[in-house]
Amino acid sequence: MNSDQISISLDLINxxxxxxxxxxxxxxxxxxxxxxxxxxxxxxxxxIPYEPVWQFGGRxxxxxxxxxxxxKYESADGYRAALAExxxxxxxxxxxxxxxxxxxxxxxxxxxxxxxxxxxxVAHAAALGADYIAISPSPYYGRAAHYHPDLEAKSAGxxxxxxxxxxxxxxxxxSSGVTLVLRNDYWSLFxxxxxxxxxxxxxxGVKLDVDxxxxxxxxxxxxxxxxxxxxxxxxxxxTDTSFVDTNETWKTPNPEFPEHRATQVFxxxxxxxxxxxxxxxxxxxxxxxxxxxFSARQTRDPFRALLRIRTLLDQLLN
Amino acid sequence: xxxxxxxxxxxxxxxxxxxxxxxREFYYEDKTNSAYYSDWDTILKYQSALGFHGIEIxxxxxxDILPLFGxxxxxxxxxxxxxxxxxxxxxxxxASHAADHFDEAVRSGREAVDTIVRFGGQYMNxxxxxxxxxxxxxxxxxxxxxxxxxxxxxxxxxxHGVKLGLHNEFFCAINIENHRELIESTDPKLVHYCIDxxxxxxxxxxxxxxxxxxxxxISTFHLKDTGSARQPDSxxxxxxxxxxxxxxxxxxxxxxxxxxxxxxxxxxxxxxFKGWMSIEYDGSPDLLASMALTRxxxxxxxxPIYD
Numbered sequence: 358m359n360s361d362q363i364s365i366s367l368d369l370i371n372x373x374x375x376x377x378x379x380x381x382x383x384x385x386x387x388x389x390x391x392x393x394x395x396x397x398x399x400x401x402x403x404x405i406p407y408e409p410v411w412q413f414g415g416r417x418x419x420x421x422x423x424x425x426x427x428x429k430y431e432s433a434d435g436y437r438a439a440l441a442e443x444x445x446x447x448x449x450x451x452x453x454x455x456x457x458x459x460x461x462x463x464x465x466x467x468x469x470x471x472x473x474x475x476x477x478x479v480a481h482a483a484a485l486g487a488d489y490i491a492i493s494p495s496p497y498y499g500r501a502a503h504y505h506p507d508l509e510a511k512s513a514g515x516x517x518x519x520x521x522x523x524x525x526x527x528x529x530x531x532s533s534g535v536t537l538v539l540r541n542d543y544w545s546l547f548x549x550x551x552x553x554x555x556x557x558x559x560x561x562g563v564k565l566d567v568d569x570x571x572x573x574x575x576x577x578x579x580x581x582x583x584x585x586x587x588x589x590x591x592x593x594x595x596t597d598t599s600f601v602d603t604n605e606t607w608k609t610p611n612p613e614f615p616e617h618r619a620t621q622v623f624x625x626x627x628x629x630x631x632x633x634x635x636x637x638x639x640x641x642x643x644x645x646x647x648x649x650x651f652s653a654r655q656t657r658d659p660f661r662a663l664l665r666i667r668t669l670l671d672q673l674l675n
Numbered sequence: 676x677x678x679x680x681x682x683x684x685x686x687x688x689x690x691x692x693x694x695x696x697x698x699r700e701f702y703y704e705d706k707t708n709s710a711y712y713s714d715w716d717t718i719l720k721y722q723s724a725l726g727f728h729g730i731e732i733x734x735x736x737x738x739d740i741l742p743l744f745g746x747x748x749x750x751x752x753x754x755x756x757x758x759x760x761x762x763x764x765x766x767x768x769x770a771s772h773a774a775d776h777f778d779e780a781v782r783s784g785r786e787a788v789d790t791i792v793r794f795g796g797q798y799m800n801x802x803x804x805x806x807x808x809x810x811x812x813x814x815x816x817x818x819x820x821x822x823x824x825x826x827x828x829x830x831x832x833x834x835h836g837v838k839l840g841l842h843n844e845f846f847c848a849i850n851i852e853n854h855r856e857l858i859e860s861t862d863p864k865l866v867h868y869c870i871d872x873x874x875x876x877x878x879x880x881x882x883x884x885x886x887x888x889x890x891x892x893i894s895t896f897h898l899k900d901t902g903s904a905r906q907p908d909s910x911x912x913x914x915x916x917x918x919x920x921x922x923x924x925x926x927x928x929x930x931x932x933x934x935x936x937x938x939x940x941x942x943x944x945x946x947x948f949k950g951w952m953s954i955e956y957d958g959s960p961d962l963l964a965s966m967a968l969t970r971x972x973x974x975x976x977x978x979p980i981y982d
Contacts, residue, residue, distance in 0.1 A: 372688070373688060373689045374688060374689055374691060374713075375688075375709075376688070376712070378688070378959065378960045378961065378962070380918055380924075380957070380958055380960075381922075381960060383918045384918055384919065384920065384921075384922050385920040385921075386920060386921050386922050387922075410735075417915070417918045418918065418920060428914055428915050429915070429920075457738070460738045499742070500742055503741075503742045610742030610743065611691055611739070611742060611743060613691070614691035614692055614713075616692075616693075617696055618696070618697060619692050619695040619696070619697055619698075619701045619710070619713065619714070620697075620701065620704060621704055621705065657705045657707045657709050658705075658707065
């Protein structure tokens with residue numbers, strides 16, 4: 358594993374659930390200090406989770422989409438310059454999931470809106486000089502089933518529309534010089550190895566995004582998965598978990614928050630049960646030199662998570 | 676029954692659980708306060724304990740609330756079991772100044788009314804159109820178009836037992852120069868007004884004068900304080916006015932700003948206002964602390980004047 362390729366995802370700041378405060382995480386002052394703290398923790402590359410929701414209010418200092426970046430920094434270049442001033446050399450990638458748009462029984466709305474904003478995310482990634490755009494090809498299974506109780510009956514048609522949409526995105530990404538990678542989220546219609554037929558239907562330039570916790574929750578050994586598909590891996594998210602899905606939580610409408618057994622599904626890297634040192638060693642043996650992203654999704658304390666990841670990384674690299 | 680009942684405008688972040696059955700176990704996962712802000716059962720108990728027996732929900736929360744509870748009716752029953760009733764919902768009438776958007780604006784408004792009815796609410800507080808930046812200044816015809824949309828939604832709301840209250844933000848295209856023009860262009864039988872005490876003061880209205888002038892149109896309030904009354908055009912018309920880059924707060928808990936809320940309560944008494952009043956905490960770093968501070972100020976300063 359090339360240590361220069363390691364980045365940290367900004368998903369460690371989650372305005373939707375962390376702290377009962379709607380504004381602090383939306384303000385420019387917060388983010389600009391955070392970049393310095395990320396740099397001070399030894400990370401020089403970040404990943405941005407693309408979130409269109411910020412665009413609709415026309416506000417905030419979050420860097421989660423092109424609209425916000427242009428509002429605050431005029432252009433992607435202006436934003437990159439602001440990052441550089443604070444010790445962040447580059448944006449490694451952009452991540453997009455379409456859950457926001459699964460909000461009614463109209464699939465045309467879902468595919469129209471999510472397709473449009475996924476395209477925006479690709480453009481954002483290209484403008485930021487990112488290596489990859491990571492796409493979740495499905496919304497939460499349970500949220501889709503809430504609005505489409507006949508989801509199983511629709512699944513073939515749904516997959517067909519997803520495939521068509523991804524082909525268009527793949528073309529756009531390729532022409533922009535960005536690698537499209539497919540995420541295998543545990544809550545997805547394409548969870549675990551179900552991602553593989555979808556990948557097969559797409560151009561060869563589209564790769565896998567291996568999320569270690571998601572694979573683990575879906576019952577797939579991430580090390581075995583990496584070994585089996587090493588030539589198709591375009592990105593690795595080092596995520597951790599201790600969650601065992603004994604009650605089909607993945608099929609519920611809010612799968613990161615298990616009903617009737619409240620728990621934190623994703624743990625800060627190094628504090629859960631995923632063998633991250635083993636996976637890093639495996640990637641090293643395979644001479645994998647693509648993007649590697651640490652993600653502390655759902656962390657209770659982003660700043661502690663940042664230092665926990667740094668501590669883990671120091672152990673792994675020494 | 677008191678003259679005024681108090682509700683919270685919902686500014687909690689997305690609440691991921693209905694009820695945490697394993698609260699102690701959840702706490703021990705990380706020993707932080709996350710368990711205390713993660714389920715509706717606990718949040719509603721805070722409200723009930725502090726005497727806020729109503730909640731006004733936000734439309735952006737529906738995408739989480741509906742799958743979590745299954746239906747508006749289920750959420751209402753859950754809240755009622757904890758001593759809290761849904762009094763209404765905020766609504767943004769996007770682009771209602773645009774004639775070619777009339778059908779969409781009315782349709783969206785009617786759908787919001789239908790949603791409120793299912794929650795058992797009686798108020799829809801509606802921002803008449805979007806931000807000034809990129810939209811304003813509005814022509815006389817565009818203001819009249821907003822009024823036309825409000826009247827049409829207001830008619831539907833009235834027919835369904837819901838009071839439509841205009842609710843203006845300090846940064847909207849309906850602003851100080853056309854605020855009263857819009858109100859006076861709407862039908863008083865169909866369109867009421869929700870005074871957001873801080874928003875109209877920041878916009879440039881004098882709170883007490885405005886209430887005196889329009890007391891017979893007032894359906895409800897969003898009560899909050901501010902230390903930033905009468906902001907200049909450069910702030911109100913800016914591209915990104917609401918979340919200040921440096922962390923400046925526009926909105927404060929009652930008593931922590933500079934508004935004459937005691938004066939307002941004397942006018943409430945004079946005009947014998949009766950109904951619900953929502954407290955808003957947008958901008959607060961700690962909503963539970965804000966709720967407790969507000970209750971103290973209500974009980975010790977404002978309610979003794981009139982309640």
